[in-house]
Amino acid sequence: MARGLSERQGAGAPAVTDLPASERARLxxxxxxxxxxxxxxxxxxxxxYRHHLDAVEAVLVRFGFGAxxxxxxxxxxxxxxxxxPITFDEVRETFGPEVARLVDAVTNRQGPNRxxxxxxxxxxxxxxxxxxxxxxxxxxxxxxxxxxxxxxxYRKEQDGFRHALKRPGELRAMxxxxxxxxx
Numbered sequence: 001m002a003r004g005l006s007e008r009q010g011a012g013a014p015a016v017t018d019l020p021a022s023e024r025a026r027l028x029x030x031x032x033x034x035x036x037x038x039x040x041x042x043x044x045x046x047x048x049y050r051h052h053l054d055a056v057e058a059v060l061v062r063f064g065f066g067a068x069x070x071x072x073x074x075x076x077x078x079x080x081x082x083x084x085p086i087t088f089d090e091v092r093e094t095f096g097p098e099v100a101r102l103v104d105a106v107t108n109r110q111g112p113n114r115x116x117x118x119x120x121x122x123x124x125x126x127x128x129x130x131x132x133x134x135x136x137x138x139x140x141x142x143x144x145x146x147x148x149x150x151x152x153x154y155r156k157e158q159d160g161f162r163h164a165l166k167r168p169g170e171l172r173a174m175x176x177x178x179x180x181x182x183x
Contacts, residue, residue: 023069030073030095037084044146053079055142056135063174065134074102074135081107105132106139118157122164133165137174144181155182 019027031053038049057075065071073095080086081103092100105128109120125132140161144154154161158178166175 019067019069026069026095027072027076030076030099033094034076034080037080037086039084041083044148049079052142052146055146056138059138059141059145060134063138063177070096070098070102071131071134073099074106074131075138077103078106078135078139101128102132102135106136118160118164122161126165130170134171134174136165137171137178141174141177141181144178151182158182 031050034053035048035050038053041049043049043052053076056078057072060066060068060071060075077091077095077099080091081088088100088104091103105125107121108117109124111117111120125136140154143150162175
């Protein structure tokens with residue numbers, strides 16, 4: 001499975017945004033759930049948090065993962081366990097085991113500082129497989145494209161991020177976009 005994902009994305013497959021009606025409804029449900037969970041939380045320059053969630057999903061579509069409902073749902077939900085009272089069990093019961101697994105994988109682990117949290121989280125993302133890495137890369141690309149004051153921090157962290165998550169030949173276009181944005 002992982003090899004097929006990389007090949008599809010690396011080959012520049014067109015983004016597929018048309019989902020069957022039942023899948024569009026599930027995606028809308030995940031988006032509404034995430035927006036409600038994040039409530040009044042703000043992102044970046046004070047925009048409602050939904051802007052970030054939509055940006056992460058849009059990155060997935062742009063990089064050829066538009067037909068993957070579970071990835072798109074995970075993009076919308078990727079911060080709910082980390083930043084809200086929502087639990088892993090709630091995500092699993094509402095959106096299924098695969099979405100919950102992906103959201104849990106990209107959820108930062110507890111630690112006294114950012115470096116420790118990443119040291120605990122990145123191996124879990126990698127161990128969860130390429131789909132979890134895809135969600136994390138989409139999140140990172142969305143954050144970088146939003147700009148702002150965090151760009152310098154991401155530049156400093158890039159070597160560790162790349163070392164922990166990048167594999168030869170995997171997700172080349174997404175990694176290239178990250179490198180481009182960090183120049």
